[in-house]
Amino acid sequence: MIDLRLLREDPDRVRASQRARGEDVALVDALLSADELRRSSGVRFDELRAEQKQLGKLIPKATPEERAELLKKAEQLKTDVKAADAAQDEADAEAKRLLLQLGNLVHEDVPVGGEEDFVVLETHGTIRDFGAEGFEPKDHLELGEALGAIDMERGAKVSGSRFYYLTGVGALLELALVNAAIAQATEAGFIPMLTPALVRPRAMEGTGFLGQAAENVYHLEKDDYYLVGTSEVPLAAYHMDEIVEADKLPLRYAGFSPCFRREAGTYGKDTRGIFRVHQFDKVEMFSYVDPADAEAEHRRLLEWEKQWLTGLELPFQVIDVATGDLGASASRKFDCEAWIPTQGKYRELTSASNCDSFQARRLSVRMREGKKVQPLATLNGTLCAVPRTIVALLENHQLPDGSVRVPEVLRPYLGGREVLEPVAK
Template sequence: MLRTDPDRIRRSQLARGESVELVDKLISVDESRRQAIAAYESARAEQKDLGKLIPKAQGEEKTTLLARTKELSELVKTNESAAKQLEVEFGELMLGVGNLVFDDVPEGGEDDYVVRETIGTPRDFEAEGITVRDHLDLGEALGAIDVPRGAKVSGSRFYYLTGVGAELELALINLAMQTAIANGFTPIIPPALVKPSAMEGTGFLGQAADDVYRLEADDLYLVGTAEVPLAAYHSEEILDAAALPMRYAGYSPSYRREAGSYGKDTRGIFRVHWFDKVEMFSYCDPEDSQAEHQRLLGFEKDFISKLELPFQVLELAAGDLGLSAARKYDCYAWIPSQQRYREITSTSNCTEFQARRLNIRARFANGTAPVATLNGTLCAITRTIIALLENHQQADGSIHVPVALRPFLAGRDRLVPRPTAGAQGQQR
């Protein structure tokens, strides 16, 4: 496409707010690389031909052929070296090109999303005579969230889920996994440490590199989402097209440096360095990717609805897409203490972008070709707990338990505050 339709790539880069000049640089390097390869192959072919003539030549003719052979040897080395260097340069430049954004994705940046749907109606707490408390007040009263000890042990943006808080996480994980399995996903517990090739292949070492934790001594990365090990699961493989779509649901911790978020959402557990998450991932035929994207979004909407939460579905603008996404939807739940909707899930169509980088193909009727990959968060634990506590708070300080969660919380329909001198005790 770089050679046949570079304007398509330029439009995508422009929509993302990224460098259009990068496309011109790539075209130039690609042309130089191809010229070096052609020069190498031409010199190598002549070198082989002369190699056949030299044994038969004599006198001045042989001297001339030997001299030419020496020249060709230098040309072969020079052009081979140039081609290899240009190949490396081309690869490095190509890593900076984001996936091709669909032409109908909204234009603009972070604030230019489009609300596609609003589901449910936020409660009128004032009419109920309830003074809204935020998730941290509610969580501490329940003995569910302990931020001070999280900061004491690990630093800022860390926390403990204790007592009913830990039970609530386990309940959400079980409900999410049960939901995913019922929808045809294979459950997976993936590794949370991956090689650089997995991070690079999924697109997390480009614009998102500053937000990633790296273990330099081992040259491994802590994943920010199970998307990474799930995407790399079939790297360097050829899949059976008849088996597509192949859907996986991965439960794992997620680690994020939250670079650039200083001063944002510092209270409670909304923006933290570690949280657990259930992530959906799908490998499918590229022709089915847009329909599959809607299916993943539908699974997310159904899950949030099971939790009896009011929410909105947003389509992000091109300038707010990650490197690998061609289109992305976020689900924002209503947060009463903030009087606004905040992100709790997302789903992205990465088309063939990640599969090309990770060399994941399938044998289709017309030949072997890259598959499409898609991802979607079914449940990000901390933000889901925030939405549950705040939306379901009652006048007496208890928390209504959605019907779908009750089987995983011993049938309880309420979470009740503990006595002041309860399980959390007193810190010196």
Template sequence: MRPGRRRVPGRRAADRRRRAARGCQAGRRSARGAEERLAGGQEGHPEERPAVLERAKALAAEVKEAEEEQRAADAALREAHLKLPNVVADEVPPGGEDDAVTLRTAGEVPTYDFPVRDHIEIGEALGAIDMERGAKVSGARFYFLTGPGALLEFALAQLAISRAVAAGFTPVIAPALVKPEAMEGTGFLGEHDEEVYKIERDDLYLVGTSEVALAGMHAKEVLDLSAGPRRYAGWSSCFRREAGSYGKDTRGIIRVHWFDKVEMFSFCRPEETEAEHLRLLAWEEEFLQALELPYRVVDIAAGDLGTSATRKYDIEAWFPTQGTYRELTSTSDCTTFQARRLNIRYRDEDGKPQTAATLNGTLCAIARTIACLLEVHQRADGAVHVPKVLRPWLGGVEELTPG
């Protein structure tokens, strides 16, 4: 186990309990069968049957108890298995959240000859963001995007989808509510269940990323991967409880309970994952370059990978008011971890079913990207520069102006 990766206690104990329960159940079932044959007159003397019948009833109750014990033991073992994380790639740096390694930086960090304002001050002046009414309607960490803010959301979504389609992705509008099997299969329950909103009445979960729905879309299927990876670009609203983030990013739309996102998702052969991972990362970088945002690429340490990833790259963009880089997108190689849980396979050259591999990458987390755009491209007079790639979806305007 790599340094920083969480250990999962109880798996061996659960397996021993399950084996013992199965052995006990099998023995009791065999004894009950013998007793029932005696009671039915197939063996023994007629005068023995009443006593034998009573013994058979008692054994039946014991078998039922053993079956319940086996079900409980199977459930405990399954729960222990679900807590096991993916195997960490050898190249991943050891450590935790503070031990990510910067691989490269791109773009020039801007300087300003005026006091910089944060995205909320800018957004309110533009009539683009309304946090106060978002809180009034839905509570903390909710917001309204209005006027140019709403148009920026649509522009970013269309830019992301159009670029993904040009790169060969199939666009998908994914459901934001999924069944427990999809959440479990992708590794978002267990360690991450504190982050998840659950609809108890319907036994459904609100997704924190369309990765969950996109992975579950091909559960229990055999995919044709003979022509290469199958790629989807999924749009959905995303919901996160942000448990444990009390006091962090309480101002603005950087860390919120709801946002929209365009997510890339790939199914491929296991031997193709490393190359596919780098392709997803390259598409993310090209997107941020088109938005004229300075950023850095970091290799996430083992202890911060989460459950399903064997390796993960984050792209952190520059936020002027914080004087640092903050995560804007990420991409994860999950190898066969999710596909094995969801029973997603492909056929090899001999026609035999094999477990597929999955990868995901955020092309655009829209709320956080809007926050970064407003801060990086702000002007002294309160206007905000509009990158050229966004102008076709914003009526051709070169800047957003207050009032």
């Protein structure tokens, strides 16, 4: 959530942020009114309690005639205090409800617009000219089936559409990617983490995934648990309700977990293969930093993602995501999109998001420097979303005979294999 003091001092900035996101600007004024009522309710309660305490001191000293009148007044004050307390709680709850609906303030440099209004910041690598090489590229599913690496048919039989099996060399390729990603993150100073896939509502709400993103979250109603769509959620909640000493920052974690997404609203989109699925594994970088260092850490996360994709020898571009596609928690987000030959376009493989103190305020994660205690900043960056990375690897490194060249960075994790060969049917 944002700082309410900022809302009071500069509501126009908050309105501009809402407008840029394509969200309801009227929410800002509703929240201002709710905040004013919350504060005035608190003042009213405090005044009545003070009067009640003062009256309590007078009663023992009063004459019998005065005491009867004071006791009558005390009874009325008791009723008034109770009502004021209830009004204060109601006002607090309404202000919190509205505050949780408000997205993070967007960074002033973020391009304004929707999904297609991003700005390309960099391009890396060379797109292969398959025509010049004399063959038509196959898509990842055709390649994966020939390699004995992907089984969509049995995935659908067992679990339904958008589920799959990684088999044989496909399973080995996932393990190689995960191990290589964790190795890179560990070398960069991240602490490896295996995180829970089920979280309580506060963890999911605290990271901002129960607002506009709620439709893509799986909820187990009987137990009131949520399946995470990214290990960002348990990593953000790891230090929930804690105070971290400033000299311990930055804290960096690399989480590996299964991820679950409903993919609501994507009917008919990316239905072939494993590019958009309901369950996948991912290595996620997560940082807790001093707010003053958040922008620099955001750039560092991006550099680690670029290092990873360069090591996989994939052509990719870096984009500055537009305001309408940020998600509630991020003030700014950079995506790395890899070239997918059979689609003839770049597609998202990684994201790096700066959430400033938005998540930390909701989860009560604070830093202490001397006597000062304040919310810290959180950032997250995908290092390897496994299925999409496999898609990009198979299509970009395919050879005319249907085999696939293995980038050097992965060979130590694949028993030295240089090429993945099709299996005999």
